[in-house]
Amino acid sequence: MNRFSYHRAGDIAEAAQMGAEPDTRFLAGGTNLVDLMKANVERPTRLVDISRLSQNTIEDLPEGGLRLGAFATNADTAYDERVEQRYPLLSSAILAGASPQLRNAATNGGNLNQRTRCYYFYDTETPCNKREPGSGCSAIGGVNRIHAILGTSEACIATHPSDMCVALAALEAEVRVQGPAGERVIAFADYHRLPGDEPWKDNTLQPGEIVTAIDLPADSFTENYTYLKLRDRLSYAFALVSVAVGLKMEGGKIAKARLALGGVAHKPWRVPAAEALLEGQEPSADLFAQAADAMLQGAVGQGTNDFKIELARRAIRRALRQAAAGTPQSQTNKQVA
Amino acid sequence: MTTHANAPARIGEPLSRVDGRLKVTGHARYAAEHPVADLLYGWVVSSGIARGRITAIHEDAARAVAGVVEIITHKNRPDLAGSDSAYQEQVSPPGKPFRALYDDEVQFSLQPIALVVAQDLETARYAASLIKVEYEAAEHNTDFRAAQAERFMPSKKRNNYLGFKNRGDVDAGMAQATHRIAETYHMGVHVHNPMEMHATTAVWENKDSLTLYDKTQGSQNTQTYISNIFGLKSDNVRVLNPFVGGAFGSGLRPQYQVFLAALAATMLERSVRVVLTRPQMFSHVHRPEALQAVSLGTDASGQLTAIRNEATTSTSRFENYMENVVNWGLMAYACPNAAGDYTISPMDTYTPGDMRAPGAATGMTLFEIAMDEMAYEAGLDPLEFRLRNYSEKDAMNDTPFTSKALREAYAEGAASFGWDKRSMEPRSMRDNHELVGWGMATGMWDAMFQKTAARAKLSANGNLVIETASSDIGTGTYTILAQIASDTLGIPVDQISVKIGDSSLPMSPIEGGSWTAASAGAAIEATCQSLGKKLLDAAEKVRNSPLEGAKFDDVVFDNGRIVSKADPSKNVSYGEAMAAAEQGSLEAEETVSAGISGMISQMRKSRNTHSAVFAEVKVDEELGVARVTRVVCSVAAGRIINPKTARSQILGGVVMGIGMGLHEETFVDHRIGRIMNHDLAEYHVPANADIHDIEVIFVDEPDPEVTPMGVKGVGEIGIVGTAAAVANAIFHATGKRFRDLPITIDKILE
Numbered sequence A: 001m002n003r004f005s006y007h008r009a010g011d012i013a014e015a016a017q018m019g020a021e022p023d024t025r026f027l028a029g030g031t032n033l034v035d036l037m038k039a040n041v042e043r044p045t046r047l048v049d050i051s052r053l054s055q056n057t058i059e060d061l062p063e064g065g066l067r068l069g070a071f072a073t074n075a076d077t078a079y080d081e082r083v084e085q086r087y088p089l090l091s092s093a094i095l096a097g098a099s100p101q102l103r104n105a106a107t108n109g110g111n112l113n114q115r116t117r118c119y120y121f122y123d124t125e126t127p128c129n130k131r132e133p134g135s136g137c138s139a140i141g142g143v144n145r146i147h148a149i150l151g152t153s154e155a156c157i158a159t160h161p162s163d164m165c166v167a168l169a170a171l172e173a174e175v176r177v178q179g180p181a182g183e184r185v186i187a188f189a190d191y192h193r194l195p196g197d198e199p200w201k202d203n204t205l206q207p208g209e210i211v212t213a214i215d216l217p218a219d220s221f222t223e224n225y226t227y228l229k230l231r232d233r234l235s236y237a238f239a240l241v242s243v244a245v246g247l248k249m250e251g252g253k254i255a256k257a258r259l260a261l262g263g264v265a266h267k268p269w270r271v272p273a274a275e276a277l278l279e280g281q282e283p284s285a286d287l288f289a290q291a292a293d294a295m296l297q298g299a300v301g302q303g304t305n306d307f308k309i310e311l312a313r314r315a316i317r318r319a320l321r322q323a324a325a326g327t328p329q330s331q332t333n334k335q336v337a
Numbered sequence B: 001m002t003t004h005a006n007a008p009a010r011i012g013e014p015l016s017r018v019d020g021r022l023k024v025t026g027h028a029r030y031a032a033e034h035p036v037a038d039l040l041y042g043w044v045v046s047s048g049i050a051r052g053r054i055t056a057i058h059e060d061a062a063r064a065v066a067g068v069v070e071i072i073t074h075k076n077r078p079d080l081a082g083s084d085s086a087y088q089e090q091v092s093p094p095g096k097p098f099r100a101l102y103d104d105e106v107q108f109s110l111q112p113i114a115l116v117v118a119q120d121l122e123t124a125r126y127a128a129s130l131i132k133v134e135y136e137a138a139e140h141n142t143d144f145r146a147a148q149a150e151r152f153m154p155s156k157k158r159n160n161y162l163g164f165k166n167r168g169d170v171d172a173g174m175a176q177a178t179h180r181i182a183e184t185y186h187m188g189v190h191v192h193n194p195m196e197m198h199a200t201t202a203v204w205e206n207k208d209s210l211t212l213y214d215k216t217q218g219s220q221n222t223q224t225y226i227s228n229i230f231g232l233k234s235d236n237v238r239v240l241n242p243f244v245g246g247a248f249g250s251g252l253r254p255q256y257q258v259f260l261a262a263l264a265a266t267m268l269e270r271s272v273r274v275v276l277t278r279p280q281m282f283s284h285v286h287r288p289e290a291l292q293a294v295s296l297g298t299d300a301s302g303q304l305t306a307i308r309n310e311a312t313t314s315t316s317r318f319e320n321y322m323e324n325v326v327n328w329g330l331m332a333y334a335c336p337n338a339a340g341d342y343t344i345s346p347m348d349t350y351t352p353g354d355m356r357a358p359g360a361a362t363g364m365t366l367f368e369i370a371m372d373e374m375a376y377e378a379g380l381d382p383l384e385f386r387l388r389n390y391s392e393k394d395a396m397n398d399t400p401f402t403s404k405a406l407r408e409a410y411a412e413g414a415a416s417f418g419w420d421k422r423s424m425e426p427r428s429m430r431d432n433h434e435l436v437g438w439g440m441a442t443g444m445w446d447a448m449f450q451k452t453a454a455r456a457k458l459s460a461n462g463n464l465v466i467e468t469a470s471s472d473i474g475t476g477t478y479t480i481l482a483q484i485a486s487d488t489l490g491i492p493v494d495q496i497s498v499k500i501g502d503s504s505l506p507m508s509p510i511e512g513g514s515w516t517a518a519s520a521g522a523a524i525e526a527t528c529q530s531l532g533k534k535l536l537d538a539a540e541k542v543r544n545s546p547l548e549g550a551k552f553d554d555v556v557f558d559n560g561r562i563v564s565k566a567d568p569s570k571n572v573s574y575g576e577a578m579a580a581a582e583q584g585s586l587e588a589e590e591t592v593s594a595g596i597s598g599m600i601s602q603m604r605k606s607r608n609t610h611s612a613v614f615a616e617v618k619v620d621e622e623l624g625v626a627r628v629t630r631v632v633c634s635v636a637a638g639r640i641i642n643p644k645t646a647r648s649q650i651l652g653g654v655v656m657g658i659g660m661g662l663h664e665e666t667f668v669d670h671r672i673g674r675i676m677n678h679d680l681a682e683y684h685v686p687a688n689a690d691i692h693d694i695e696v697i698f699v700d701e702p703d704p705e706v707t708p709m710g711v712k713g714v715g716e717i718g719i720v721g722t723a724a725a726v727a728n729a730i731f732h733a734t735g736k737r738f739r740d741l742p743i744t745i746d747k748i749l750e
């Protein structure tokens, strides 16, 4: 771990000013950043602690939505009554991730900005374009069980590891950020990015910009939803594949459908065409199979993760069944519903 | 049954851990936690390549960091012992033992190549990150399948390699068989990953002596190792390991951190602590990779006519590590024709080593998957098939067992599991949309005994101190030794202080092989009995002693009094006896060993623990998700000193066995010869959610012959066969046979 100075920010504006300077990182719960510093992957010279700033509450929005403070913990968010009742998909996704101890420390802003779990990214002895631009991508042709099957580039095949973000993508949340140049709002689908030829950029935040809140729209899924996560053990492992589904059922038909995949791409994966295909239709195995195929259009395996294409296909179908039937996946009973 | 600390404990009682409170309150100190004045901290720099030479180490930037005291590499290390033999210890396999920082050669990925020593840990860690190393890489191989081209049988065998004996004519047996199977099984490298990282605090006393707090399973083994390498008098090297945060075999051989800490301390004449990181825990010992080919044949009735059991396991290029892998398959079942083959296959890794039930966890487990296949081929229930081929004696050595209550273990395990309700047909049992599978397997391990010494001292106030150099690696050694002493001398546990984990105490072997309860237990018992005799002698000195003329067998030692068995009203308190003999305290010291007669008996009889493991799985076939929902592990392990700590050992073994069946796997990038999932986020061991009901049964197996106390040991038997029971259950659930462990989601999905 390199030497760094530590500064506790007084408010967002101050933090944003400091954050705009090179080699500065924001410290929230630290559950990801500190690990990366220990592994010598992140080498900030200055840490700006934003974890005690006041944006740590959960507030109702006038139009019926909910504002999740960036510095509220994952645990407080998942167990907030309004989240549990109005956004059970989000609550479920958060509880599918990490462990209780980690969720107690991890913040919502940190969850959005956590970095990939690519083995090579963590091991400074190996080339990695995300860690060291231009050095190459070791995961291509290497061990890539936990890597992407969609939206990859020749420069990087990493995934974004968050569970929470998969639900936020399906819920079409908005990310509120504040930087030296002021505030802006980013649609969730535009927040994370694909690796392209700049894989070191995980998202579209500009230097100094801080996530201050996540806004959930009033429109949500409370009956027909599920978060289905498949992994290498039944708890405390990142998703090989996860699926967030929100459906609105009207008269036996799917009036609205939102789907997002986790563990398969550099960002939560959405395919509007797959959602359109479901809307206006009656749920059926055939329909779900078509939707799954549409979601996975263009998927390619990288070797040791080839199985994830078929796994994702089946997971999507199952998740759609769960959601349509109103039997969401439990995060405590490990039997897949 | 509850035990009160102020009453003597009995052998066989479920006494709670005497060190439990220390552990849960953080008062139990582990190797890196002992406070030492003026301590320096070492950080290990690990190699980025798997094989080659170091051509340059750029350390200027690191040296420039304030607080850095020294950077030790092969270039500036002091002179050390030159011969390989100085680096060999009790557990070393034949070969050239690895010497850290010895020269510019790199033999495996993550090999330690420098130690940065600084005033504090963070400075050392930071400076280490500034060191740049240049290498001249050489070709390497970490691919076990490719290593098959080089497999061989070394002429010089490892000490505890027992080999195997063939019998009959396997080809003829195969030819005459009605049913046959021939399959190959694979299990990858497992890494021990105890919770506590390998660590050493080296306390520099003066230039002739060192004290080392080390994570080891054998303080005296480390003591010999360090004194040989550094040319110190053995008595001047004291190694302490009062608490060990798990080890599973990784602490049997001294690991490189103890060498590095001792090196830095002697070189700098300062106290130095070295703690490995979790990724570095993937740089040394591991369970070897294995391929095992099993062919079996039976006659029409399901009687085995032929067994062929051939295995190869991985080793390093510099040492020939061997395990007892194939003997189990040849010992376990009655069959006139059986033959084995065993080789090792060298790769560019560190030398593999003993990991919980080494050899059996691999060889018996994979063999038991083959036995399940054979049962199905012969159309027999897997338990019935095993009973039909039950061997009363050790079928390989043609010797009787001192005891073998496996039949009882099968029966009690099956009854508790409800095996009779199983339907034979794969895919025939369901729970809603999940397939249900029931599988079983047999487990086997050695019941070993090692020479061990102990000392005991009773003070006039009734307090007893018992001592032996043994280790408690989390197994409950403190507890059972206190319990044995308490029972033998009738002294409450809270008046007994157990001293172990210190090389200056009476001789004790490394804690391994499940022999500690039997060996250290017998040493404590013998020592306490000897002390009891001294007490009786002293009691005779009491004026008008009521125990006048009483022999040792005529009395019992109960709650601080020597009591006549014939007339309990005749008794003398320990205090009275010691006062009469004018002794402020009484001491005894004894050594137990198998002795000549014991060794002959060891050759004439086989000594083993057995188990029957039953597992239930539920499989979501569409998604490839398998859950182990129930396990019954029924164990025949002789006398159980403490059913609570013994049960915990079996539980731990079963959990590890479930991990072996479903989770534990290293992912090696063969291009660079490196394990890539080198942390606990990506190297998966079972989490709570993966573990459900585990029932442990100890069947009655009195065996006065196996070891002095009739104890066989339970540290390892719980892992043996468990993964096979899981794999067999998955077959029963799905109809798909998995011959490559672990059985992960991608495999079930195929």
Ligand SMILES: Cc1cc2nc3c(=O)[nH]c(=O)nc-3n(C[C@H](O)[C@H](O)[C@H](O)COP(=O)(O)OP(=O)(O)OC[C@H]3O[C@@H](n4cnc5c(N)ncnc54)[C@H](O)[C@@H]3O)c2cc1C
Pocket: A025, A026, A027, A028, A029, A030, A031, A032, A033, A034, A035, A050, A070, A071, A074, A096, A097, A098, A099, A102, A105, A106, A107, A108, A109, A110, A111, A112, A113, A114, A115, A161, A162, A163, A164, A209, A210, A211, A212, A236, A237, A238, A239, B681
């Ligand atoms: C062993 C382990 C298992 C895990 N398993 C899972 C899992 O199964 N599923 C899952 O989803 N997650 C999992 N996690 C990840 C965990 O969810 C993240 O580490 C956590 O959400 C990060 O939050 P934090 O507040 O601790 O972030 P920090 O570590 O403090 O920060 C992470 C990054 O985000 C930046 N950052 C933080 N807050 C802001 C902000 N407001 N604006 C801009 N940038 C910001 C920081 O600068 C840093 O770069 C796991 C983590 C561990 C260690």
Ligand code: SF4
Pocket: A116, A118, A119, A120, A121, A127, A128, A129, A130, A131, A136, A137, A138, A139, A140, A155, A156, A157, A158, A199
């Ligand atoms: S996948 Fe991305 S993060 Fe992983 S090695 Fe390649 S460039 Fe680095």
